[in-house]
Amino acid sequence: METILGLSVYWLTIMLMMNGLFIVIADGNLVKKLVGLNIFQTSVFILYVSMSKVYDGTAPILDEGIKIYSNPLPHVLILTAIVVGIATTALGLALVVRIRRAYGSIEEVHIHQIEQQKEAEEV
Amino acid sequence: MIAAHYVALQVVLPLISAPICALFPRRSQLTWGIALVVTGISLFMSFNVLNTVLDHGLISYELGGWVAPLGIEYRIDVLSSLLMIIVSAIGAFVLLYARHSVEREIGKDRIHLFYTMYLLSFTGLLGMTVTGDVFNLFVFLEISSLSTYVLISMGAEKNGDPRALTAAYRYLILGTIGATFYVIGVGLMYMMTGTLNMADLVQRLPQVIDTGAIQAALAFLTVGMLLKAAVFPLHIWLPNAYAYAPSVVSAFLAATATKVSIYVLLRIFFTMFGSTNPLDGTPLSMILILLSIVAMFVGSIIAITQVNLKKLLAYSSVAQIGYIILGIVLATETGLIAGLVHLFNHAVMKCALFLALGAILAQRGSIYLNKIQGVGKQMPWTVGAFVTAGLSVIGVPLTAGFVSKWYLLKGVLEQGWWFVALLILISSLLAVIYIWKVIEVAYFKPVPENAPEAGEAPLSMLLPLWIMAGASVYFGIDANTTVDIAKTAAQSLLGGAP
Numbered sequence: 001m002e003t004i005l006g007l008s009v010y011w012l013t014i015m016l017m018m019n020g021l022f023i024v025i026a027d028g029n030l031v032k033k034l035v036g037l038n039i040f041q042t043s044v045f046i047l048y049v050s051m052s053k054v055y056d057g058t059a060p061i062l063d064e065g066i067k068i069y070s071n072p073l074p075h076v077l078i079l080t081a082i083v084v085g086i087a088t089t090a091l092g093l094a095l096v097v098r099i100r101r102a103y104g105s106i107e108e109v110h111i112h113q114i115e116q117q118k119e120a121e122e123v
Numbered sequence: 124m125i126a127a128h129y130v131a132l133q134v135v136l137p138l139i140s141a142p143i144c145a146l147f148p149r150r151s152q153l154t155w156g157i158a159l160v161v162t163g164i165s166l167f168m169s170f171n172v173l174n175t176v177l178d179h180g181l182i183s184y185e186l187g188g189w190v191a192p193l194g195i196e197y198r199i200d201v202l203s204s205l206l207m208i209i210v211s212a213i214g215a216f217v218l219l220y221a222r223h224s225v226e227r228e229i230g231k232d233r234i235h236l237f238y239t240m241y242l243l244s245f246t247g248l249l250g251m252t253v254t255g256d257v258f259n260l261f262v263f264l265e266i267s268s269l270s271t272y273v274l275i276s277m278g279a280e281k282n283g284d285p286r287a288l289t290a291a292y293r294y295l296i297l298g299t300i301g302a303t304f305y306v307i308g309v310g311l312m313y314m315m316t317g318t319l320n321m322a323d324l325v326q327r328l329p330q331v332i333d334t335g336a337i338q339a340a341l342a343f344l345t346v347g348m349l350l351k352a353a354v355f356p357l358h359i360w361l362p363n364a365y366a367y368a369p370s371v372v373s374a375f376l377a378a379t380a381t382k383v384s385i386y387v388l389l390r391i392f393f394t395m396f397g398s399t400n401p402l403d404g405t406p407l408s409m410i411l412i413l414l415s416i417v418a419m420f421v422g423s424i425i426a427i428t429q430v431n432l433k434k435l436l437a438y439s440s441v442a443q444i445g446y447i448i449l450g451i452v453l454a455t456e457t458g459l460i461a462g463l464v465h466l467f468n469h470a471v472m473k474c475a476l477f478l479a480l481g482a483i484l485a486q487r488g489s490i491y492l493n494k495i496q497g498v499g500k501q502m503p504w505t506v507g508a509f510v511t512a513g514l515s516v517i518g519v520p521l522t523a524g525f526v527s528k529w530y531l532l533k534g535v536l537e538q539g540w541w542f543v544a545l546l547i548l549i550s551s552l553l554a555v556i557y558i559w560k561v562i563e564v565a566y567f568k569p570v571p572e573n574a575p576e577a578g579e580a581p582l583s584m585l586l587p588l589w590i591m592a593g594a595s596v597y598f599g600i601d602a603n604t605t606v607d608i609a610k611t612a613a614q615s616l617l618g619g620a621p
Contacts, residue, residue: 017307024296037299044306051314074313077258081306084265088299091272095292098276102285115286122430122491 016043133168141242151234169211192320198255202612206252243270290363304347311340352384355418365437370481378474393616418445423553457534459613465527475512475591482580497570508592513558522599
């Protein structure tokens with residue numbers, strides 16, 4: 001029982017990670033794939049932030065009388081990773097807009113059909 | 124005085140110049156000039172750093188004066204400097220070629236953005252090779268990846284192919300998954316050791332190496348970087364990405380992006396986890412050897428069936444990466460020499476091949492096998508360079524490809540695996556088939572009447588092309604430089620931390 005409750009953060013991380021990956025693989029809509037990617041990246045953020053918490057520690061801001069702080073380094077790493085995630089999502093969505101303009105659809109099945117046709121014409 | 128800072132400057136200078144290029148819309152010549160000068164200066168600085176490393180050994184540079192392991196450290200040994208030279212040299216030479224090619228393939232109002240992204244990608248790849256901090260490596264990995272996605276999607280500009288957009292999207296999804304796996308691995312390692320500095324990790328990992336967290340970290344790091352290195356079966360993003368991107372982008376990426384990811388794999392297996400020898404007869408090495416042999420065959424066989432020449436070269440890349448991984452996973456000195464020499468040679472050969480295709484595209488308007496008949500008579504120099512580099516891919520003696528295949532066979536036979544050596548020879552013969560396909564169409568078919576009037580490519584394109592093709596012959600005749608550097612790098616990798 002202790003193992004299950006004590007490791008609850010890691011269960012959450014793994015569930016989010018697998019959920020995100022499943023959405024990326026299984027969903028045919030390009031925007032939904034990006035959403036799945038975001039969920040996957042969010043699980044990584046939770047993993048990092050959870051490791052920074054020190055028992056009885058407060059926020060890592062220097063103040064008088066406080067002896068125990070949480071580790072600020074993972075917070076900083078996650079800020080970087082969040083910004084990278086934002087840039088990736090923005091780029092992905094821009095690509096989806098261009099794909100929509102070029103193919104008329106953002107469903108992978110339709111795009112695949114059109115690409116197969118193009119390839120058949122080439123040979 | 125400033126030479127002491129070349130290590131950091133070579134990365135920072137292109138980074139700063141990238142947004143400067145974005146400030147000059149419609150001034151395509153100026154932005155090309157800025158990009159060329161900046162990459163040229165970076166190349167000069169890289170040579171300087173290489174010479175310092177060869178003379179004095181390891182260079183350790185602390186960014187901002189913050190002492191490692193708390194600060195970010197740039198750590199350059201012989202292996203890093205080999206990769207650093209590959210990235211900066213190819214980045215600079217391809218830019219020489221780029222002016223004409225980019226003007227044909229990308230609209231005038233977007234060229235400045237192209238060079239912005241090119242400089243960012245150059246920064247990211249160069250930064251990955253010099254940094255000694257695992258999270259800093261992730262940051263540079265993402266800088267290079269994001270700009271690469273944009274560069275590939277620019278293949279849909281002007282009269283390009285909209286399939287470049289879906290190729291860029293697929294690479295984005297898969298590449299981000301790979302990079303995030305790498306971040307998970309780094310996080311698990313930080314959790315157990317408390318440090319992000321590679322040299323410090325070498326000290327601290329052996330104590331925690333048996334924990335589940337570190338085993339999981341190794342798994343995540345490996346899969347993440349195998350995906351970025353396009354090792355079969357995680358190579359799916361590569362063929363479309365190289366086929367539909369602009370020619371300059373294909374040439375630059377094919378020569379650098381996957382090589383730098385393989386360098387990261389080397390750092391993970393031999394430097395950070397070196398004390399446990401994760402490749403010493405473990406299931407991991409067995410799986411990787413099997414996958415690389417399959418890659419060699421699958422890549423070559425699919426290449427034979429391709430009509431789109433860029434896709435043909437992309438699948439050939441998948442096969443060549445199989446050779447490199449096979450050499451590395453042998454984890455002996457000969458194997459590592461083979462892997463590193465082939466890494467360098469393949470960068471040079473593939474760059475030459477893609478540059479030649481870009482010239483053919485600029486002059487004849489197509490890179491489909493059924494549309495470039497007789498191009499060998501119209502563009503003798505260009506197709507000559509293609510044939511030279513193609514001979515190197517096959518591994519004909521007197522070319523660079525022969526040297527790396529020789530060491531690979533030597534390494535495999537040292538293990539007593541004569542069957543694997545036979546497989547390597549058979550897959551090299553497959554390369555003859557797809558190179559011959561191109562030679563036959565280029566030289567032995569007549570030029571069709573409705574083909575565009577094609578002259579030889581301009582000198583600005585021929586010069587870098589022949590530098591690359593010439594290099595693939597030069598390093599086959601005089602392989603001492605590459606083999607010596609590879610040997611030093613291999614010895615430092617196998618001996619533990621540099």
